[in-house]
Amino acid sequence: MPGHSAKASDLLAGVAEGDRRSFELLYRQYAPWLVARLRQRCADQAQIDDIVQETFVALWSSCQVRGQSNIRDVAGWLWRVASRRLVDAARSGGARSRLMQVLRQRHVRSSVVSAEDQVLAAGGFGSVDDAMARLPAELRDVVQATVLDGLSTRQAAERLQIPTGTVKTRAMRAKARLRDHVEQARRQDG
Structure with a gap:
């Protein structure tokens, strides 16, 4: 669980008001913890970075739209969003593999001679x-x-x-x- 150098509820209130500094502090406080949890489930660092970024964008959006009142447990909320994104990424990876397979099957000979x-x-x-x-x-x-x-x-x-x-x-x-x-x-x- 991340350390609590600043009170999460105060930071969320700041984010809900559009305060980028509060958002930055939340990110610094929770991102390393989220990365560590994701690494236990995913070996692709680029994918982990994307998921962390998407999760914090979702946090910003949620605070802007709904206010911070719907987020009582920041770590739990972040983990739920990140884990869903990880599942979605795994599913789309499967879709990506199928797409690549179809493209290989429809291989059109280029002007380059083998x-x-x-x-x-x-x-x-x-x-x-x-x-x-x-x-x-x-x-x-x-x-x-x-x-x-x-x-x-x-x-x-x-x-x-x-x-x-x-x-x-x-x-x-x-x-x-x-x-x-x-x-x-x-x-x-x-």
């Missing part, structure tokens, strides 16, 4: 390049994801938005077609 494509285009793997070009797009996408990008079956399934079993089946079909094409090219060359 290292693998540069090697294939250089002609060092002519028959493989020809074989890849002849693969249907759905098989080529699986080879790109699993072989060239090095993704696991599960990761490739997520990126391509298809079941893992479909990734495995398409990978087997792609390998068979590539093998047949490369062998046919060798026979023609030899």
Whole structure:
């Protein structure tokens, strides 16, 4: 529990009147304690800093709108607000992860050519390049994801938005077609 160098109720009354100095004193008195409590539940210091800032903004707003009378226990009030913000941040982190996954799945090829494509285009793997070009797009996408990008079956399934079993089946079909094409090219060359 934070130390009480100035009486919290007096500081809250000052904040309700718009006194920035009272707000600053409340912040100095309670912020280190709030940070320490949040650190027990969150390892992301930037997120903790954001939550502390949002919590004190909420305190200022609450005092301006409702007055300080609704806050009897400053530490308890701050903790309730901060813990809710922490839960919200965790939820939005999940939403952020899902958004990033969707964006990766909708990956649009840029004008930058990948290292693998540069090697294939250089002609060092002519028959493989020809074989890849002849693969249907759905098989080529699986080879790109699993072989060239090095993704696991599960990761490739997520990126391509298809079941893992479909990734495995398409990978087997792609390998068979590539093998047949490369062998046919060798026979023609030899």
